[in-house]
Amino acid sequence: MEIVEVDGFGRIYLPAEIRKRIGARxxxxxxxxxxxxxxxxxxxxxxxxxxxxxxxxSLEDIEEAIRDVSQVDLR
Structure with a gap:
């Protein structure tokens, strides 16, 4: 078991050993x-x-595809 602290910004420090064992961010x-x-x-x-x-x-490509599909649906 480890004891960790919360800093002034509310962040919890997880020691490297724990981070490596868990493998998540x-x-x-x-x-x-x-x-x-x-x-x-x-x-x-x-x-x-x-x-x-x-x-x-890009976001523009997605918006263009949405416009194209919506035009087809309206015809």
């Missing part, structure tokens, strides 16, 4: 009876490109 925080529980959350960036190249390269 994002956590879900749950309030439990006697304190808080940190649950690792999958990092979605690790899935980027796993299913082929991205279809859209």
């Amino acid at each position: 994002r956590f879900r925080v749950k309030i439990v009876d006697n304190g808080i529980l940190l649950e690792p959350v999958d990092d979605v960036d690790k899935y980027y490109g796993s299913y082929g190249p991205p279809r859209y390269k």
